[in-house]
Amino acid sequence: MINDFNYLKPGSVKEAFEMYAEHDDCKVICGGQSLLIVMRQGMVAPEYLLDIKGLDELRYIKYDEKDGLRIGATTTHREIEKSPIIQEKYPVLSLMETKLASIQTRNWGTIGGNLAHADPAGDPAPVLIALNANIKVGGKNGERTMPLEDFFKDYFETALEKGELVLEVHVPVPPAKTSVAYQKFNLLDSDMGIVAVAASITLNGDDTCKDARIVLGNAAPIPKRVKNAEELLKGKKFDEKLFEEVGRISYEESEPVADIHASEEHRRHLLSVLTKRMIKKAWEQARAVA
Amino acid sequence: MSTEIKELKYSTFKTNIKYSVINTKVHNVDGIAKVTGRAQYTFDIKLPGMLYGKILRSPHPHARIINIDTTRAMELPGVKAVVTGKDTLGIKQGIWRRYEELCDEQILPLEKVRYIGEPVAAVAAVTEEIAEQALDLIDVEYEVLPAVFEPLDAIKKDAPVIHEGVERNVNVTRHIEWGDVDEAFAEAEKNGGYIREDWFRCSGQHHMCMETRAAVSSYTPEGKLTVWASTQSAYYTQALIAGVLGMREGDVRVIATYVGGGFGGKFELDAAMFCSAVLSKKLCKPVKIVFTREEDMIASKRRTPMYYYVRTAMSRDGQLLARESRMFSNGGAYTGMGATALYLSGFFHSFPYKWKAYRYDGYRVYTNTMPSTSMRGFGAPQAMFCSEQQIEWMCADLGLDPYEVRRKNAHTECYEVPGQAFIQSCGMTECIDKIEQWAKSKGDLGPNRAIGISSCGFMSGGIFNWFDSPYSFSSAVVTINIDGTVELHVGCQDIGQGSNTTMAIIAAETLGVKVEDIKVHSGDTDHCPADLGAWGSRQTLMAGNAVKMACEDAKRQLLEFAYAEMGLNIVYDLDIKDRWVHVIARPERGMKYEDLVRKAIRAKDGQRIVGRGYYTPHRKGMISPAYSYMMQAVDAEIDPETGKIKVHEIMTAHDCGQPINPLGLVGQLEGAASMALGYAYLEDLPMDEGKLLNPNLVDYKVIRAPEMPKTGMIDIETYEAEGPYGAKEAGEGLTNPTAAALGNAIFHALGIQMKELPLTPERILRALREKKEKEANK
Amino acid sequence: MEKRALKLSVNGQEYEVFIHPKTLLVEVIRDHLGFTGTKRGCETVSCGACTVLVNGASVKSCSVLAVQVEGMEVTTVEGLEQDGKLSPIQKAFLDNGSYQCGFCTPGMLMSATAFLKENEGREVTEHEIREGIEGNICRCTGYNSIVRAIDAVAKGTYKEE
Ligand SMILES: Cc1cc2nc3c(=O)[nH]c(=O)nc-3n(C[C@H](O)[C@H](O)[C@H](O)COP(=O)(O)OP(=O)(O)OC[C@H]3O[C@@H](n4cnc5c(N)ncnc54)[C@H](O)[C@@H]3O)c2cc1C
Ligand code: FES
Numbered sequence A: 001m002i003n004d005f006n007y008l009k010p011g012s013v014k015e016a017f018e019m020y021a022e023h024d025d026c027k028v029i030c031g032g033q034s035l036l037i038v039m040r041q042g043m044v045a046p047e048y049l050l051d052i053k054g055l056d057e058l059r060y061i062k063y064d065e066k067d068g069l070r071i072g073a074t075t076t077h078r079e080i081e082k083s084p085i086i087q088e089k090y091p092v093l094s095l096m097e098t099k100l101a102s103i104q105t106r107n108w109g110t111i112g113g114n115l116a117h118a119d120p121a122g123d124p125a126p127v128l129i130a131l132n133a134n135i136k137v138g139g140k141n142g143e144r145t146m147p148l149e150d151f152f153k154d155y156f157e158t159a160l161e162k163g164e165l166v167l168e169v170h171v172p173v174p175p176a177k178t179s180v181a182y183q184k185f186n187l188l189d190s191d192m193g194i195v196a197v198a199a200s201i202t203l204n205g206d207d208t209c210k211d212a213r214i215v216l217g218n219a220a221p222i223p224k225r226v227k228n229a230e231e232l233l234k235g236k237k238f239d240e241k242l243f244e245e246v247g248r249i250s251y252e253e254s255e256p257v258a259d260i261h262a263s264e265e266h267r268r269h270l271l272s273v274l275t276k277r278m279i280k281k282a283w284e285q286a287r288a289v290a
Numbered sequence B: 001m002s003t004e005i006k007e008l009k010y011s012t013f014k015t016n017i018k019y020s021v022i023n024t025k026v027h028n029v030d031g032i033a034k035v036t037g038r039a040q041y042t043f044d045i046k047l048p049g050m051l052y053g054k055i056l057r058s059p060h061p062h063a064r065i066i067n068i069d070t071t072r073a074m075e076l077p078g079v080k081a082v083v084t085g086k087d088t089l090g091i092k093q094g095i096w097r098r099y100e101e102l103c104d105e106q107i108l109p110l111e112k113v114r115y116i117g118e119p120v121a122a123v124a125a126v127t128e129e130i131a132e133q134a135l136d137l138i139d140v141e142y143e144v145l146p147a148v149f150e151p152l153d154a155i156k157k158d159a160p161v162i163h164e165g166v167e168r169n170v171n172v173t174r175h176i177e178w179g180d181v182d183e184a185f186a187e188a189e190k191n192g193g194y195i196r197e198d199w200f201r202c203s204g205q206h207h208m209c210m211e212t213r214a215a216v217s218s219y220t221p222e223g224k225l226t227v228w229a230s231t232q233s234a235y236y237t238q239a240l241i242a243g244v245l246g247m248r249e250g251d252v253r254v255i256a257t258y259v260g261g262g263f264g265g266k267f268e269l270d271a272a273m274f275c276s277a278v279l280s281k282k283l284c285k286p287v288k289i290v291f292t293r294e295e296d297m298i299a300s301k302r303r304t305p306m307y308y309y310v311r312t313a314m315s316r317d318g319q320l321l322a323r324e325s326r327m328f329s330n331g332g333a334y335t336g337m338g339a340t341a342l343y344l345s346g347f348f349h350s351f352p353y354k355w356k357a358y359r360y361d362g363y364r365v366y367t368n369t370m371p372s373t374s375m376r377g378f379g380a381p382q383a384m385f386c387s388e389q390q391i392e393w394m395c396a397d398l399g400l401d402p403y404e405v406r407r408k409n410a411h412t413e414c415y416e417v418p419g420q421a422f423i424q425s426c427g428m429t430e431c432i433d434k435i436e437q438w439a440k441s442k443g444d445l446g447p448n449r450a451i452g453i454s455s456c457g458f459m460s461g462g463i464f465n466w467f468d469s470p471y472s473f474s475s476a477v478v479t480i481n482i483d484g485t486v487e488l489h490v491g492c493q494d495i496g497q498g499s500n501t502t503m504a505i506i507a508a509e510t511l512g513v514k515v516e517d518i519k520v521h522s523g524d525t526d527h528c529p530a531d532l533g534a535w536g537s538r539q540t541l542m543a544g545n546a547v548k549m550a551c552e553d554a555k556r557q558l559l560e561f562a563y564a565e566m567g568l569n570i571v572y573d574l575d576i577k578d579r580w581v582h583v584i585a586r587p588e589r590g591m592k593y594e595d596l597v598r599k600a601i602r603a604k605d606g607q608r609i610v611g612r613g614y615y616t617p618h619r620k621g622m623i624s625p626a627y628s629y630m631m632q633a634v635d636a637e638i639d640p641e642t643g644k645i646k647v648h649e650i651m652t653a654h655d656c657g658q659p660i661n662p663l664g665l666v667g668q669l670e671g672a673a674s675m676a677l678g679y680a681y682l683e684d685l686p687m688d689e690g691k692l693l694n695p696n697l698v699d700y701k702v703i704r705a706p707e708m709p710k711t712g713m714i715d716i717e718t719y720e721a722e723g724p725y726g727a728k729e730a731g732e733g734l735t736n737p738t739a740a741a742l743g744n745a746i747f748h749a750l751g752i753q754m755k756e757l758p759l760t761p762e763r764i765l766r767a768l769r770e771k772k773e774k775e776a777n778k
Numbered sequence C: 001m002e003k004r005a006l007k008l009s010v011n012g013q014e015y016e017v018f019i020h021p022k023t024l025l026v027e028v029i030r031d032h033l034g035f036t037g038t039k040r041g042c043e044t045v046s047c048g049a050c051t052v053l054v055n056g057a058s059v060k061s062c063s064v065l066a067v068q069v070e071g072m073e074v075t076t077v078e079g080l081e082q083d084g085k086l087s088p089i090q091k092a093f094l095d096n097g098s099y100q101c102g103f104c105t106p107g108m109l110m111s112a113t114a115f116l117k118e119n120e121g122r123e124v125t126e127h128e129i130r131e132g133i134e135g136n137i138c139r140c141t142g143y144n145s146i147v148r149a150i151d152a153v154a155k156g157t158y159k160e161e
């Protein structure tokens, strides 16, 4: 049963900032795909609900050869999935979206809501962090931008301050010979991942690794970079033994929590397997890109 | 009817009659209502002045109820009534009405609660929201008691007592035995036979009907009660409600026009029916109760979790010599249908093989968990998981061909399961042949991928009357109107399995008319004859026979007039087909069915033609009048690094006698496969101290479209003399082989033996690790 | 917490309802407007029984606040037939036996309708069809008959009358 609330519907981002600043016990709703479930369980019961779903100012996908990709917060998952420019320039984002929940949820749920929700099992965050994305947030007192990596603070907690909204995700143009691979492990095709791994590999001309970014999903309270593993890869040649070793680091550095779907040990094991596989996959893909 | 009988290799006999309706593709008679959203389920019923009910449930697995104070709840504006055990005087009820001690469930208990989620009070209010708020205002004082959750703990001497006077919490036991088992094992040992024993653990499963349990009760001042219920048997619901409310059965009308799934979970009295009826009777207003998904999951019933010990002796050349099994099932807090599952599990555990000596001891043990009951397959999926895997492993241990071993031991027609059952038609051997051909035609499947098989059989109409119904098992009344249209009143319950369509097909075939001439009336106790309902795979055979008999009765009356009208020599045979009444030997000689009906009714002084039929099994053994048989093959691939299973295909060779409704048959096959596959590797009901850990559809996983593999069916047609037009069960038994077949696929793909359900990635990886360790130690 | 007026169009007809802002779209459809074809089967946005189209896109109406569809066009299962004529996917469901208890059917038909519309004129793979309905649980049919029905319509077996 959802508790009663006062409904606020801003006509512009500016008005949204003001309303948000003005009302104390106020929660933002966008697609509501995550929020309404917790509201129905009575876990969230705000006095005011600020509905930003209709803010088309924040609903855009822009691409520029130099600046990269900018996605507005109220853009739906489905719009990202289907965007031709994203399919072309950031195929991993689009592929990730095809496995995020069902079509109905992707049709209504938004990227801003997903990131703000900060579910450690969320799919976009690991992929976007592997892509070195930034997030723009803002409120009545102005806007700020930070690496997406720094946005997540704890389970369902972010760097958003009171009165701040997520406004935009910015994905820079990837370096040459870079590719990102992502996979979650689950039993049903588009279920939340039991664990997930995103790996970005940038190659030198001689097929050695120039740079790597490895991000684990649902392996810790927030998306987890495995920097020791990244360092280990740098300068190395394609080597499946090495990937095993890198997987081992994921195994050790992750801090997954057991639940009915998998024990801690099993999750660590899966993380090591997926790390190995995603590095290999990203590497092979990177060879093929310019 | 001229029936040419010809010998078929694999069947008792076969009619070569060309049917005009049977085994043709017809639309479901409820189809249009269902695809246009017109079908009204109990969930959709809204009556003027209707109140909404909610149920307060126990947070404790085992506790004495000291006091329930409803004062504050009653003070909440909009609340109309609150009822507790005091209002119902703790009447105990159960579906095993013949045995008082097994009627052990008070739906609103007086003294104590025995599982988390058990109802303790119910509220009726003007809105659902107010009713829910009122629940928080009911003060219940409990004395928490020690609780026990697993059958192997509950059966111990010093375990908490769940039902007073029930020693060691053993609810029921069942013993099945034939041959001299001890001697057979001794002899096997002496002769160098192979004996193997294993322990298995089979999980529970939730029915997960898409329509949760729901009821609308409307009691009116003339002392009559109408209940719309999501039930598998309108008659059971009627009789049970009348029983607990102290009313006459005839004063209770139960309506169940459309039911959103049953699968064995909806023919007992549930709290939605009971509480809405009690509240409505108290208020003389309609009251609606719909379970949330969470309530449905924590406080309905489930497939019975079972622990199986299986010991089997096989000769070195693959003859099955003896089996001895013990089973301990987690009965949960109450009996429900579980006693039947206990028996059937042990019986089908012997299927489909000719054991010389067989012994089964089943113990159903009470625990402080949600009650377990019947679910599609009725104890057999668990039994097959253990039996068919063990046999496969024994074949591998001995280097024998698993198809050959199964063929060698399989049931054949006219076989008697000693002291238990007589098998008439049986296509088991051909099922094995066909699956073997199919599997071998697939060739090499590559690494980590294999085909696993399992055979099994199932009953075609349970012969159980623990309910102590005074009525026939199935009845039908057919009425022919002046224009030839037909009203068919049946008691059997359509819960989606398509019985209305099956009955329409049988009626149309028998009367010689078209399916669109038949209007099926079902699911209303005021207008339809009593029937035990949709369980035990009864309907096609039992209700089908009743319908056939009713239609033959009506047709006989019509043909009597036809003889007179056409002035025929009495040695001529008449028949009706496609609305044409004709001499069989000279089909062109005849008259229109509509003309005959008009004349016949006139000649009957204006009475409509009425035919009656019924079916009650006699001299058909203890279990069923007939048995379906099948072998299933599952082609699965397992990722050895993650343990993830990908099922590529499921192929089933199936002997269900004469298929009646081919679309329905395929639907049953595919539906059973998805449910059974879910049972095999996804679905589980994990609990912590009696609390269900996944009471929602996020954490409880069911097969969805992308996971569902390709399915195929090889139809092995036999003719079952006991079934209408030779038909047998199709649908329930198909749930039985899948878990075992998947287990066997994993065995052949990875060389590991899985003894615990569901077959999760983690269990697979653990088994792989253990196998590696063992090999390293060798 | 005041009630407010909401205008929306359902199956081509304008309606105005007076609701609390917390009212879900499914509640407006079923309880206020009486379109009970749309079902509900869970509280966790998992089952898809409540699927409807909003401006042509499928959504789970239990996961959407009614106020969010102000002025939009909602299509429910009742809106699929035109003047008593079934839509192609409805016919295909009949021919393929793509329903049993029928409780998931309205939601399933809406997902299928959206999928077919989106892929009009494109060849679709079986896997795409399966992904197109993965938000909808059917406990009865095992989905394959539903996949066959969608495939048949996608292949042009059923022409709009
Ligand atoms: C059945 C189902 C399956 C799912 N499966 C997946 C999955 O596999 N992978 C996955 O990643 N997700 C999954 N999700 C989660 C879901 O899709 C997203 O998290 C969702 O789309 C969030 O977007 P929304 O617009 O609906 O956010 P809402 O539900 O409206 O909001 C979510 C949270 O974010 C806040 N919020 C929303 N927008 C903003 C903003 N612009 N600024 C500040 N705060 C904001 C809200 O206050 C709330 O706390 C699933 C959800 C469902 C219902
Ligand atoms: S009711 Fe289950 S998804 Fe909406």
Ligand code: FES
Pocket: B210, B260, B261, B496, C098, C099, C100, C101, C102, C103, C104, C105, C137, C138, C139, C140, C141
């Ligand atoms: S037809 Fe019953 S749930 Fe799909």
